[in-house]
Amino acid sequence: MDSTPLRSYWQRHGGRLTVLLAATVAALSVATGVANIGARSVVGPLGQFVPEWIQRTAGFTGALTGFLLVVSALGLRRRLRVAWYATTILLPMGALQGLLQSSSLSVPLVVLSIVTLPVVLANAARFDRELSVSTSQLAAGAALVATQVYGTVGAYTLREDFTTIDTPIDAFYYTIATASTVGYGDAVPTSQAARLFGISVVLLGASSFALALGTLLGPAIEARFSRALGRMSGGQLELLEDHVLVLGYGDLTEPVVTELTDAAEFLVITPDSEQASALSDRGVDVLTANPSDEEPLQHARIDDARAVVVATDDDAKDALAVLTARDLNDEVYIVAAATDRENVPKLERAGADTVISPASIGGRLLVRSALDRSDVYDAVAQLVEE
Structure with missing residues (x-):
C-alpha cells in the first residue's frame, strides 16, 4: 500500500x-x-x-x-x-x-x-512559537493575582473578625466572592477593621477584573473591527498555515477567488480598501496592503504558504509582486497570469514557476472549437494533452 x-x-x-x-x-x-x-x-x-x-x-x-x-x-x-x-x-x-x-x-x-x-x-x-505577552496583559495578570493574594492573606489574618472564616480556603473563597462583587453574605465582618478591609477587596477586585477583561476582550473587538474594515488582525494572521496567497485583485482574480473558496485556505492582499471591504463582506480573508511590499507578505506568513497566485490586470505590478514573493520564499510555488503574451518571459524571469496567458489560451480554445467543431471541454482536454 x-x-x-x-x-x-x-x-x-x-x-x-x-x-x-x-x-x-x-x-x-x-x-x-x-x-x-x-x-x-x-x-x-x-x-x-x-x-x-x-x-x-x-x-x-x-x-x-x-x-x-x-x-x-x-x-x-x-x-x-x-x-x-x-x-x-x-x-x-x-x-x-x-x-x-x-x-x-x-x-x-x-x-x-x-x-x-x-x-x-x-x-x-x-508548535514552535514563543508566547508573546504584552505589557498590559502582564499588568492585568499581576494585578489579578496580587488582589487574590492580598485578599486571602488579609482575610485569614483577620479571621477572628469574620463569622465563617477559619481556614485559608475560607479566606480564598471570601476573596473570590467579594472581589467578583458576588458577595454571598456568608462571611460577615464583625469589626470596623474587617469592614474597611472588605471595602478595599471590593475596589481592588473590581478594578483587577475589569483590567483583565479589557486585555482579553480588546483583541477580540480589534479583530471584529479589522474584519469590518477589510483587514485581518495579527492573531488571525498567525493562524494561517499551508494557505494560498493571492497577490492583488482584478478581473482575472475573481475566478481564482471563486475556485479557491472550496478548495483551500487562502488570503487576498490588495491595496484597494473598497475591494478589500467587498471581499470581506463575502467572507473572504483579505489584507489591505501593497502586495509588492515585504512587510505585508511577512505578516501573511508567506514562509508557510503552499502557493502564491498573482493574477491582476497589470503585468508590471504582478512582476514586482512575484519578485518580492520569490525573494521572501525561494521555495514557494508561484503561478502568475500575463495579460499580454509578450510579458510571459518577463514574469518567468521575475521568479514565477508557471505563467499562464489567458488571452493566448482563450484564442487557441476558440480556434480549436471553431475548426474541429468540438465542444469547448474537448478543446481544453486536447490542450492539456499537448
Missing part, C-alpha cells in the same frame, strides 16, 4: 488534526465532569475501589481540566510551544480523572485522551 498520500495529508493537516483532537477532548472533559459532579453512585470497573467523594471530586476537577484544555487548544491554534507543553500534561490528567470518575460516560474521554496524546507528541515540531 502506497503511504505517500497519507504522509502528504499528515504533513499538511497534522497541526489542524492535533488542534481538533485537543478541542474534542476538552469538550468531553467538561461534559463528563459536569455530568459526574452530581452522581449519587459510583459505577464502572473501578466503582468498588473509588470512594464516592473521590469520584465527585474527580468530576469537578475534570471539568476544570476541560476548561484548561480549551485554553490550550486555542494556544495550539496559534502554534504556541507553551500550549503544547500544557496539552501534554493535561491529556494524561484528563484520562486519569476519567478513570477516577468510573462512569460509563467517561469511557470516550479516557479513550480519546489516550489516542490524542501520541498525535500531540508526533506534531511537537509544528
Whole structure:
C-alpha cells in the first residue's frame, strides 16, 4: 500500500488534526465532569475501589481540566510551544480523572485522551512559537493575582473578625466572592477593621477584573473591527498555515477567488480598501496592503504558504509582486497570469514557476472549437494533452 498520500495529508493537516483532537477532548472533559459532579453512585470497573467523594471530586476537577484544555487548544491554534507543553500534561490528567470518575460516560474521554496524546507528541515540531505577552496583559495578570493574594492573606489574618472564616480556603473563597462583587453574605465582618478591609477587596477586585477583561476582550473587538474594515488582525494572521496567497485583485482574480473558496485556505492582499471591504463582506480573508511590499507578505506568513497566485490586470505590478514573493520564499510555488503574451518571459524571469496567458489560451480554445467543431471541454482536454 502506497503511504505517500497519507504522509502528504499528515504533513499538511497534522497541526489542524492535533488542534481538533485537543478541542474534542476538552469538550468531553467538561461534559463528563459536569455530568459526574452530581452522581449519587459510583459505577464502572473501578466503582468498588473509588470512594464516592473521590469520584465527585474527580468530576469537578475534570471539568476544570476541560476548561484548561480549551485554553490550550486555542494556544495550539496559534502554534504556541507553551500550549503544547500544557496539552501534554493535561491529556494524561484528563484520562486519569476519567478513570477516577468510573462512569460509563467517561469511557470516550479516557479513550480519546489516550489516542490524542501520541498525535500531540508526533506534531511537537509544528508548535514552535514563543508566547508573546504584552505589557498590559502582564499588568492585568499581576494585578489579578496580587488582589487574590492580598485578599486571602488579609482575610485569614483577620479571621477572628469574620463569622465563617477559619481556614485559608475560607479566606480564598471570601476573596473570590467579594472581589467578583458576588458577595454571598456568608462571611460577615464583625469589626470596623474587617469592614474597611472588605471595602478595599471590593475596589481592588473590581478594578483587577475589569483590567483583565479589557486585555482579553480588546483583541477580540480589534479583530471584529479589522474584519469590518477589510483587514485581518495579527492573531488571525498567525493562524494561517499551508494557505494560498493571492497577490492583488482584478478581473482575472475573481475566478481564482471563486475556485479557491472550496478548495483551500487562502488570503487576498490588495491595496484597494473598497475591494478589500467587498471581499470581506463575502467572507473572504483579505489584507489591505501593497502586495509588492515585504512587510505585508511577512505578516501573511508567506514562509508557510503552499502557493502564491498573482493574477491582476497589470503585468508590471504582478512582476514586482512575484519578485518580492520569490525573494521572501525561494521555495514557494508561484503561478502568475500575463495579460499580454509578450510579458510571459518577463514574469518567468521575475521568479514565477508557471505563467499562464489567458488571452493566448482563450484564442487557441476558440480556434480549436471553431475548426474541429468540438465542444469547448474537448478543446481544453486536447490542450492539456499537448
